[in-house]
Amino acid sequence: MNTARPDLDPQLRTLLSGMPLNARLTSEMLPELRRYPTPTVRELLADRAADHRETTVTAADGARLPLSIFTPTQAGDAGDAGARPCVYWLHGGGMIMGNRFSQIEIPLEWLDAFGVVVVSIDYRLAPESTGGTLVEDAYLGLVWIADHATELGIDPSRIVVAGTSAGGGLAAGVTLMARDRGKPAIVAQVLICPMLDHRDITTSSRQYSGDPGIWTRETNQFAWQSVLGEPTGEVSAYLSPALAADLSGLPTTYIDAGTAEVFRDEDVDYASRIWASGGQAELHVWAGGCHGFDALFPQIDLSIAARRARIDWLARTLAADSAARVAVPAISP
Template identity: 35%
Template sequence: MPLDPQIQALLDKGTGVPATHTLPVDVARAQYEARIALMAPPAAVADVCERMIDGPGGPLRLRIYKPLGAGPFPLLVFFHGSGFVLCSLDTHDGMCRNLCAGAACVVVSVDYRLAPEHKFPAGIEDCLHAVRWAAAHASELGADPTRVAVAGDSAGGNMAAVAALRLRDEGGPALCAQLLLYPVTDYHTPGTPSYEENAEGYGLSRDTMKWFWEHYLSDPAQGAHPHASPLRARDLAGLPSALVITAEYDPLRDEGELYAQKLRAGGVRTALSRYDGVNHGFMFWVGVVDKAGVAMKETCAWLRGALAAPHHS
């Protein structure tokens, strides 16, 4: 379908802004932080606090969101996106508040180490450590350690998928759900048809994805490793149930949908929703873009169902 007029209006606002892959990393980071001012006010939550824990590479910052009502609540560990290189707890603060309120869960947002300062697999090591810490400390967070999920958007969706794989293979804790919002699941080469169709003009471009991967990996050969490209994992059996959200005008659309198909083929209960007329990252714009609100409602309803009852796998 044609590009959603509300998305077109946002793209028009960005006309003349230099493409991410043409910028030094610090300038690109500042450009992404500047988006926060354009976002709509998020949903109300009961409490937000931060914790510093000992991480694999030094102190690791977590931001913890608690919903209104009485716990213990399900626990959602969230990894922000933006190519393993950009964004922060602040850029994704609104998204975490909306997930916390909408799904009535405690959200732990992870300030994992970014590339290029910290190459693969530093970020994923932080994410894995944070899930284990959050599950072990669930009761003090007002959460239920038997109802734990991981979530992320874009590169954060990659982190969530890889965390689920590694927790399955490396001693848990058991997850009951993984939420993958337009995830990165594969290296950019050879790429998919959506990489060609949506190479430029819709925000995230093919060239920017290449730039992200160049910063993230020490060597292109690492792109074949399933902890970098979960679509290349041999076996997806035994993973937690999944919701994969994709966007029509997104270079990453096909790899997200291929991952959903591969999860289903591995016997994993998987829901896939493609949102037509929208681009990569559209769920930032709840309250600005109508379809973002629809997708957030779907996401929160799915999470409530997936996390409804104590789960023992």
């Protein structure tokens, strides 16, 4: 341990003590980690009133990127008939692993709660794809949603961009990109423990270095090097959003992180800079939370509180943007 640092939540500490953890990630370990299973569609839709379909979107270089679309089969917060909100989900995994079903249980809770349509994309991963390719892939999926709003049964003025970890960073980058390119409209962004800064210069980055953990400074450096190689020029703020000089004009934003994780300080700084630009952001920093705690262990008290806080915020945000009030559902442990 290099320095004093916040301790883990007691329930998390107990659960993590039984997990094999590493301080470093290597190229040799990556193929094995990529084989880690994600839920099947059958499992995701069990006891859930939703339909599922698959499509693809074509990138400028001809690559075909899979999209998964989950649509409620019961009435929800649609407002006008057939015009539902949409959540565009970007998965985590350090931009080096994961797929469109990773952590998707989180936005599917919002489908259950509010009747939103959930769309998730398989953006390409590093090191096979590098640099701006990843965020351009993510932006392409967003544009596809807006262009197919009628077909999807969504209101194109009520698209929420959301993601966790690397997906949270890509969500922030896509939102900046949409602002700068003038489309599509985004009503809100939800950034869950987002990966925002390739520089690894914060206190929290140094605090969670050297010891085994869910996501350490060394693992983070490996992931960014996989994405950027050895950068010889300017790194795009769309890929590393902490570099953005101007955070004005962004949609209302939700950011959360744990006190016991590498990304804590870059996430707090991003919220602070949104406020400094005159924007609106809600920030939660969960005492004792490690990186991705609520996706790893959704049953513990801290995770239930974190998911509930997002549900409450989304309820207020969607209600403020809709003539119909949103009923806030209960979340069971």
